[in-house]
Amino acid sequence: MRELRLPEAVAEDMVAHCLEGRPNEACGIIASSDGEVVKVFRMTNADASPVRYSLDTREQFAAYEKLDQERWDLAGVFHSHTRTDAFPSPTDVREAREDVPYIIVSLAQDPATIRAFRIVKENWTDAEGDIQEIPVVVEG
Ligand SMILES: [Zn+2]
Incomplete structure (x- = not known):
């Protein structure tokens, strides 16, 4: 993927969910249809932590079912950093388990x-990995 294009409404929805989740990290997934991001699934941070996250497994399962039904693709997994830069932490790298945009x-x-x-x-169980940035383009 050369870049990740986000409709402005999708970007705003993600940011709103992250702001509402403070002081904890917030998380969720986004779905695409024919390469266009169409939906934000806001999820509960099962870790309820300001420094780490994990997607609520039940919500994740429900979202993946919806993706199947709608024939949408998983376009990315998102989470917030409340006080640090938008760059993967060592924990984020260690926990990464999928070849999707984080x-x-x-x-x-x-x-x-x-x-x-x-x-x-x-190997997905490796603690370390290469971090490759995907340019994000917000389309208003
Ligand atoms: Zn993180």
């Missing part, structure tokens, strides 16, 4: 910044 919304500055990364590992 989108990070940083609330450290106003306005929020959104960046996306692919995390490349030889």
Whole structure:
């Protein structure tokens, strides 16, 4: 993927969810149809933590069912950094398990910044991996 194009409404929806989740990290997934991002699934941070996240498994399952029904694709997994830059933390890299864009919304500055990364590992159980940025384009 050369870039991740986000409709402005999608970007705003993600940022709003992240702001509402403070002081904890917030998370969710986005779905695309024919390469266009069409939907934000806001999820509960099962870790309820300001420094880490995990998608609520029941909500994740329900979202993936919806993706199947609608024939949508998983376009990315997003979470917020409330005080740090929009860059994967060592924990984010360690926990990465999928070849999907990992989108990070940083609330450290106003306005929020959104960046996306692919995390490349030889084995998904590896603690470390290569971080490759995917340019994010917000389309208004
Ligand atoms: Zn993170």
